[in-house]
Amino acid sequence: MSKYFLSGLMFVHLIPALSAQVRTHVTHPAAGIFLQLSEIQEAVPNPANETLPIIFIDPAKTYQQMDGFGFTLTGGSAQLINRMSSEKRAALLEELFGTKGEQIGISYLRISIGASDLSDQVFSYCDLPEGQTDVELETFSIEPERKDLIPVLKAILKINPDIKIMGSPWSPPVWMKTNGKSVGGSLKPVFYGAYARYFVKYIQAMQREGIPIDAITVQNEPLHPGNNPSLLMQPHEQAEFIKKHL
Incomplete structure (x- = not known):
């Protein structure tokens, strides 16, 4: 798996009732990719791997x-x-x-x-x-x-x-x-x-x-x-x- 901007891996879990699609623009010149629009699928935590942190995002709460x-x-x-x-x-x-x-x-x-x-x-x-x-x-x-x-x-x-x-x-x-x-x-x-x-x-x-x-x-x-x-x-x-x- 190529890593462009990530220094580590983590699961991000959106609360189901409030989940939404996330879109990113990716640039990777070596692969000929420039500002390519991509969609990120919702990540599902894997209970078998408890070493990875899980972040729960609730858009209803603001800080x-x-x-x-x-x-x-x-x-x-x-x-x-x-x-x-x-x-x-x-x-x-x-x-x-x-x-x-x-x-x-x-x-x-x-x-x-x-x-x-x-x-x-x-x-x-x-x-x-x-x-x-x-x-x-x-x-x-x-x-x-x-x-x-x-x-x-x-x-x-x-x-x-x-x-x-x-x-x-x-x-x-x-x-x-x-x-x-x-x-x-x-x-x-x-x-x-x-x-x-x-x-x-x-x-x-x-x-x-x-x-x-x-x-x-x-x-x-x-x-x-x-x-x-x-x-x-x-x-x-x-x-x-x-x-x-x-």
């Missing part, structure tokens, strides 16, 4: 509210989408973000604040020559996003104005870091205040573009400093930064 479902739209993805013909690009975005008929209706996106490790180049919004700093962020600019990411986001918002967008940084500007490099290092405490202003300027700049940011995280994969770009940000550092500066 926390989900803000939405979606994925990370990287700079690399935005670049590839922008390279499509206008007709194919429009069709793709409609299928992904539209809410009519068989359209998927993605409702939440995560984007990188600055470059991610899936961007075609490493950048922040306040890059400076080595040895220089800009604590007041006078050189701050989201200009690197104007070519690909911002146009794609604007097209998505035209299709679904209610979509929510989260921003996550892979790294602060290198002059804020202990090693002065895009890979690894930690955020210097002396720049906690400047980095907090960096987030504020980012949210304000995106808002001026008509792109509201619903939420942010302070660091992507904070304990994995091996990507380019990346940052090591221990829990106590995150707590200090969030509590006293953001």
Whole structure:
């Protein structure tokens, strides 16, 4: 059995009186499958195998509210989408973000604040020559996003104005870091205040573009400093930064 997104197996049992069919869209490029609509049959627990967990779902009981479902739209993805013909690009975005008929209706996106490790180049919004700093962020600019990411986001918002967008940084500007490099290092405490202003300027700049940011995280994969770009940000550092500066 092929496994695309499952890391384990479990039985999901819908209460019979409330059960309904579940449909999924499956993509498996190696098999030539792209957004194929599939139906999931109701799973029946096997009493002989008591090692597998059984989840009982009762749609009549509600707990926390989900803000939405979606994925990370990287700079690399935005670049590839922008390279499509206008007709194919429009069709793709409609299928992904539209809410009519068989359209998927993605409702939440995560984007990188600055470059991610899936961007075609490493950048922040306040890059400076080595040895220089800009604590007041006078050189701050989201200009690197104007070519690909911002146009794609604007097209998505035209299709679904209610979509929510989260921003996550892979790294602060290198002059804020202990090693002065895009890979690894930690955020210097002396720049906690400047980095907090960096987030504020980012949210304000995106808002001026008509792109509201619903939420942010302070660091992507904070304990994995091996990507380019990346940052090591221990829990106590995150707590200090969030509590006293953001």
